[in-house]
Amino acid sequence: MVKDFGENIATYGSDAMRLVLLFADKYDDIDNPNKLRFDTYKIQEYSHLLNKIRNASRYVYSKYIGQDNKKIKIKTLIDSIENDTTDYDLWIVHSIKTILDDYEYQLSENNVLELGPKMLSFFKDTLCDKYLESTKLNTDKNTSNVTILSFIFVLRLIKPYIP
Numbered sequence: 001m002v003k004d005f006g007e008n009i010a011t012y013g014s015d016a017m018r019l020v021l022l023f024a025d026k027y028d029d030i031d032n033p034n035k036l037r038f039d040t041y042k043i044q045e046y047s048h049l050l051n052k053i054r055n056a057s058r059y060v061y062s063k064y065i066g067q068d069n070k071k072i073k074i075k076t077l078i079d080s081i082e083n084d085t086t087d088y089d090l091w092i093v094h095s096i097k098t099i100l101d102d103y104e105y106q107l108s109e110n111n112v113l114e115l116g117p118k119m120l121s122f123f124k125d126t127l128c129d130k131y132l133e134s135t136k137l138n139t140d141k142n143t144s145n146v147t148i149l150s151f152i153f154v155l156r157l158i159k160p161y162i163p
Contacts, residue, residue, distance in 0.1 A: 008043050015162060016047040022161065023117055049124055050162065056128050060151045064144045086138070089146040092131045095122070096153055103157060116161045123154050 009017050020043045085093075099122050106115040127150060135143050 008040065012043045012047040013050065015050055016043050019046040019049075019116075019120075019161065023113065049120060052124055052128055053158075053162065056132060056151070057155075059132065060147060064148050085142050085146060086140065088131060088134050089143055092127070092146065092150050095126055096150060099157070112160075116158075119154075119158045119161065123158055127151070127154050 099119070102118065103115060106112070106118075131150065132147070135147055
């Protein structure tokens with residue numbers, strides 16, 4: 001059976017469709033191993049995730065980078081982080097180190113397709129829903145530097161899946 005994805009692409013976008021096709025669950029069917037389990041709910045879910053990435057990018061840009069369009073030098077940000085960071089800052093740095101270790105392990109095992117949903121889930125659940133929400137009222141310079149670094153780092157991790 002051939003499915004026409006044109007309507008879904010027009011509604012939800014080609015990036016959401018790419019993620020659905022990339023991370024689709026396949027049936028364990030010996031007769032037809034290329035059979036795909038397609039659900040419109042999944043494309044909606046990925047469309048919402050892409051929207052969250054876009055909104056989080058706008059938030060981080062507007063709050064921490066500002067209207068002066070200053071260029072960010074990562075080395076300068078790393079050097080400017082002092083020892084008196086908050087618990088949330090230490091937590092997100094530790095979480096990113098953990099996900100980076102998993103990232104390197106999965107790449108060494110050639111499990112790229114298993115890695116994508118983990119990266120996207122980390123971005124959505126950990127970085128956006130927990131860390132960015134907890135730091136909205138904080139105006140500390142260290143927190144802003146850690147936020148910018150964390151956001152840039154995670155965007156670089158998910159770039160192979162969402163160009």
